[in-house]
Amino acid sequence: QVRLVESGGGLVQAGGSLRLSCAASGQSFSSYTMSWFRQAPGKEREFVAAKSGSGGSTNYADSVKGRFTISRDFAKNTVYLQMNSLKPEDTAVYYCAAKFLYFRVEADTNYDYWGQGTQVTVSS
Numbered sequence: 001q002v003r004l005v006e007s008g009g010g011l012v013q014a015g016g017s018l019r020l021s022c023a024a025s026g027q028s029f030s031s032y033t034m035s036w037f038r039q040a041p042g043k044e045r046e047f048v049a050a051k052s053g054s055g056g057s058t059n060y061a062d063s064v065k066g067r068f069t070i071s072r073d074f075a076k077n078t079v080y081l082q083m084n085s086l087k088p089e090d091t092a093v094y095y096c097a098a099k100f101l102y103f104r105v106e107a108d109t110n111y112d113y114w115g116q117g118t119q120v121t122v123s124s
Contacts, residue, residue, distance in 0.1 A: 002026040002113045004096045009118030012086055020081040022096030033102045034079040038092035050105035059105055086122045093117040
């Protein structure tokens with residue numbers, strides 16, 4: 001069993017930055033692919049970024065490439081999402097998710113564990 005707790009959301013002006021954190025409890029953190037998804041009001045949940053259990057593989061949605069960076073701290077069992085050059089269209093609830101295999105990471109249907117989400121609001 002893995003419990004995921006996100007933090008770091010908030011209100012920021014366009015062009016600003018935020019860093020989201022996702023603390024994982026339970027064993028074998030390094031065994032899990034860790035990903036970030038987001039869901040804006042009235043829209044479906046969408047993939048943002050993923051990092052493999054070893055940290056060697058990374059994937060980003062085209063909409064965030066060059067602006068967002070996903071990273072892992074294995075000592076702290078935490079995954080981060082550094083978000084720079086934020087835009088109003090980045091406004092959403094951001095969710096952390098975990099699964100074993102680094103396969104089809106963009107699909108939200110095959111993740112085993114989810115956090116409760118953290119709100120990010122970008123004002124224009």
